Amino acid sequence: MESGKRLQDHKTSVFWFFCIALAHFFVTAPVRAETLGFSLYSEASVSRGELKVQVLDAVNGLAISEALVSGGTSLDSEPLIEVKTSADGSALLRIPGDLPRTLTVAKSGYTTTSIAGVKSAGATVFLRRFPTAEKLTQGLLEGFPPATDDSQFLAGIVFKSLNIFDLVNFSVQSLMSPEKDEIDVFGPRKVPSNLALPEQTVRFLFATVNLNKPIYRIPLNPGLPTRLAGAQANIKVSDVMGLATGFKIDFVNKIHFTKVGISETFIPAQMDRGLNFSAGLELGLYHKVFLTRPPFKADVLTTAFIDMNGNRETLMPTDIKIPITAQMQDAATDEVSLTTTLRPYGKTKAVLTLALADQGRRISGIYSDNASVAVRPGPFLAIDAIGSAKQVPPVIEMIAPESGISTLTFNSPSPEGVLSSTPLWKIFVLPAAGAVKVVTQNLGAGAQVKSYALLKLQFGKDFNETLIDGTTAMKSLTRFASSVAKVEGRVQP
Secondary structure, eight states: OHHHHHHHHHHHHHHHHHHHHHHTTSOOOOOSOOOOSEEEEOOTTSOTTEEEEEEEETTTOOBOOSOEEEEESOTTSOOSEEEEOOTTSEEEEEOOSSSOEEEEEEOTTBOEEEEEEEOSSEEEEEEOBOOOOOEEEEEEEEOOOOOOOTTEEEEEEEEEOBOHHHHHTOOGGGSSOSOEEEEESSSEEEEETTEEEEEEEEEETTEEEEEEEOEEEEEEOTTSOBOEEEEEEEEEHHHHHGGGGOOOGGGGGGOEEEEEEEOOOBOGGGOOSOOOEEOOEEOEEEEEEEEEOOSSSOEEEEEEEEESSSSSSSEEEEEEEEEEOTTOOSOSEEEEEEEEOSSOOSSEEEEEEEEEETTTTEEEEEEESSOOSEEOOOOOOOOOOOOOBSSOOSEEEEOOOTTEEEEEEEEEOOOTTOOSOEEEEEEEEOGGGOSEEEEGGGGOTTOBOSEEEEEEEEEOTTOOTTSBOTTTGGGGEEEEEEEEEEBOSBOOO
């Protein structure tokens, strides 16, 4: 009797491990035209020493009135001028002193935004509202073939299609739906709600398990136009059984992705009916990616995408592999093959190469646009680990990379029912600013901070820090690197 119970526990454990592993490798974030956070431009209508500022809502583009706009020469000193935006969201600053300047925009209910190194005469700042409760959307993932092999799992995963911002803000902890659904595997078991399991029978050792969870459920932002993507995959039951001894990140290499698909565009708040769509687009081997070693000990992840519109706003993953693990230290280069659609579909193909260390808290990524059969991403961008702390450090230093921008984001705990983080304050540093000291007391004494993150963005050779279009800038992103620190406590007075 006891041996039978151990066998049952073993079976259910490996099945659960499989579900987690499959869900862990697809990002869940909304598809929409996002902004970098600001734009800089020349402005002939202002006099020397003046800065014209326009403040807009990052989601709907509407003007924000009564926002506090501050200007000065550094972020570690008191602002030299403070004004509030008018009804049309505009403000004019007269900042004494030489260029470059600093700019900060704050409004209750929005993320405070600062920019250091402003040499332009005009600036548009896109403020983002704090996130609100998400809406559950559900439906059927269709297009599965009949299940004929009981030695393999047949499963699907539904996720929000990606954009370039989702890739830059990659987080292992947010890759699967926080909602759970119940299935019967030798008793009731909880699995991520965005998992879809067509009706099938699989064999565990000397027993069989009947699976049937056709409906996916996924939480979405109710105000944002969204497209869902879905992927079919199969994996040998014998490979899943090996997870009983512990999960290893390169297990994803044993998952064979066979088909993908993408839904229509919809707004979750207006979607009363279920959203059914098909993942029936066949995949085949196409890319061969030649990798270089990251500058720190890390797992290396490669993902193939279809860029549906050619603007990095709607990316559909087609394959994912882990060619290098942190334990592999010998080879100087490695190569890996990835599947994608072999017939024309979408505008372009792309490959993302990520180095992940410190349990996903340190990342370096390379985005390869217009990816062909042979992909050579090149060297990774270096970044130091910033670890974790009991309290927010009193001062954090920043410097922008060559041809790029550095950002620092302080996040507070999110409200219940919200998967995404809640940024309190976001700082952008341009190359002209040089080394910048961020005084964290400016968050306000007692402010609750869950984490803070440093991010480096490196753009193409044509990058011009005085002329930045925040709505299109991320189209020229080539490399990025981030480091996240978890924090326990509040900002000290």
